[in-house]
Amino acid sequence: MTNLIDIPLATASQILPLHILLPLLLAIICFLVKSSSIVKWLSIATGILHLLFALVLVSLAVSQNGAVFTYSIGGWDAPLGISLILNAFSAIVLLMTATISLAITIYSGHYFKDVEQARRFWPLWWLLNTALCGIFLSGDLFNLYVMLELMGLSGVSLIAINKSQSAIKAAYQYLLVGLFGSLLFLFGVALIYREYGLLDLSMLAATAQGSLLTKCALGFMSLGLILKTALYPLHFWLPDAHASAPAPVSAALSALVLKGTFYILFMLWFSVLTPATTFLGASIIGAFGAIAILWGSVKAFTTDKLKLLVAYSTVAQVGYLFILFPLMYQYPTKTLGAAAYFIVAHACAKAAMFMAVGNIQRVAGHDDIKRLSGIASHMPLSIFIFAIAGVSLMGLPPSGGFIAKWIMFESALETKQWWWIIFLVVGGLLSASYLFRVLNLAFTTPTVEHQVHVSSSAEGGLLSALVLAVITIVIGLNAMWILDIIDIGLVTSTLGTDK
Amino acid sequence: MWINLMFDCLLVVLILVLATGALFSTNVFTGIVLFISLGLAVTIAWIRLNAIDVAIAEVTIGAGLTGALFLGAWKRLEIKKRLQNSINITETKND
Amino acid sequence: MQAELYSVCGVILFALGLIAFLVKSGVFHKVLALNVMGIGVFMLLLATSAFYPNAIDPLTHGMVLTGIVVAVAGSALALNLATQIDLPLQSDEMK
């Protein structure tokens, strides 16, 4: 680690554009090359390379005491050109994205048996990765809009790759919601540009005021992004979209795409347009988050499809993310760690869970929860992954989800907003109840008619899901890893500390 | 000077009327045709705002190709509907 | 004055599109509403650069060009998916 300190920041920043170029290049190659095995191995290799780049960036960020990397594209500095920014928070999210997308890449290599589907999947999957990395690196409002559109359109196309009627309907609805949300965001961008004549995020952070127009702009942008992140009253599109997509796509949508839009929202509120935010607004968002936890959990408990259950659990977990808003408003230094922790823990757990469920669905041929009794004896690995990921979702120790909720407890107590604690506890109990409902059934002896026949090679592709599930436990045991990076970052980063 | 402003006002009114017509017409075809005319009116507005590049793009992409896409999709759904109606005569009678 | 006029027109267009998107059902009206909302945003952006008629800000033009192209891409995909959906869903199309 010592020799890393010697690398000048400018040289280290050279890696930043590669995070966008590499997936983009691979998308083109996957589109042009016919052989699916070449595409598969090339994708896995690129995924590993991508993860290495992200690791280098994070270790650089740590060794340089949380320095903020910036990179002016084309050598044109900020107001004229576009710059890429990476701080400690986005470095963690970027590392998470690289890890999970590698896991999903490996899983997809096993998942897609149909050649036609696989050929449609790979280029779109890499375009989605381009957009995700672009969002976490972007330092420009209009660039964020283009990234949002790229992410939305590639996500829609990924849902529709199996061309079934239900998938096309879900994709169509998701597309309308996505375009609508992006347009609301763009309207906010136009209002901001009307007031400040600027698009660069760090320059906006320095000049933004709490004027009425900025408040309106923030309101429209937040509305669009909340719609895309599926907070409670605007979550109606999520269960269909996430449940009717192929399993790797559901995993990516739940674990990564929602985090992309949430990241933008979080950044706008707490680092760019902070003067325009109010505690009332943050509390309202937090209240909807609390309702989302209850509503999502109840729906997850009553649904009878396994994939829908996981999708509704995402609705509930998104609620926790929004409870962070009022806490963050009052106590940013502490809550930022909780946000990073929650994002990483939920993303890993949900991706692993969707992969396990996708495997169960494919092997059993359906995902009716009632007909899955006794599945544990046939597919022990899938159920094991489901259980470990479930531990993190419930927030039981030792898991990443537990640490995240623990920090949220602390900052809720510290800022005397004890009422959020009720929702945290109740949400944990509810998620325990719907997850144990599945696990309980999985371990009971099946009746004869519901017997599932499973071949021995059914769980081959689950290694990556297992790794993700283990990660959720590991980050729970070594809580200091992520928190340290965030704390180092807070010293220099603008996020959360300015104003 | 005031004549320019008058023209702008008239143009804005025209654009708003066309937009309302396109969005709230009950007939889909009328809506699409009004939308294409809206694209053309907006092109004039872009010229008034000194945005010639955008005006060219709007007239070719915004009005022209988007309009063609809408009309193509409309035609396709029309034929599909006719096909379905003639096949499921009983169903249409029940409706 | 011109800039204010077109800004207000842009906001009204956006609001009209917003209302239509939420109120109207049916594929074509939804996509039309999205397009009108887009035009509203573009008009707001271009009106911003009209505050300085002698020193036009080319960045807004660039943004609007990008926006127009992205909008047509989105509309094309939406219409494409909509035409793949089997008919019963769109029975309210031709009222």
Added chain:
Amino acid sequence: MINAHDSTSLKNRYVFIIIMAISMLAGCVIYALLQTPAPQNIMYDLVQANIQQSGVTNPVTAILLNFRAYDTLLEFAVFFCVSIASLPYLDAGVSDSSDLETQDAPLFSLVKVLAPLTILLAGYMLWVGSFKPGGAFQAGALLAGCGLLLTLSNVGVTRMNGFWWRSIFSMSLIFFILVIGFSYLHSHTFLMYPTTLSGRLILFVEFAATFSIAATLYLCYLSVRGKVSQGAHRAS
């Protein structure tokens, strides 16, 4: 939420609430807009100061393909994404839709004149983009319009799933990445063109982009319109 099929009275109330809420919101935004003074105009001066080094003299082209070329790269990626998504819905060989567009002699002779003209105009648009309004998007749209005319007058189209068509769809991105790689060797900065060559490199990218955009827009039209089966005609 989106497809509200409620009873009429409930729906009317819902519509009324939406209209009132949005009107109030719009009124608030308009009020805020009219109160806000004009923004500072820093971009104009910056663009004027740097346009010499951008390689083109049309400021909009300079913004799109040099200062903010990153946005344009991603926009090409958006187009690429749409072409991948639309390809599976395109039935190979769309030329046999004779029941829909009947061979129309006056239209056909008109198209025979119009098509070369459109192509010429597109070429002019592309070339003129570096110093006057115009550029790849406009040229690409014109070319796509030309293809559309040909389809309407029932001139056959080859299947678009082949390797060559696919390379045309990705051509804008491939050429852009080539240019990025080439200029990286030169300047060691992502997307910084060597100053002496930048005009030519921009034209190079725009040239490729024109074809990709045209092909993608044309593909969108074909897949949206679909191959209307002969059965449709017979049934009606």
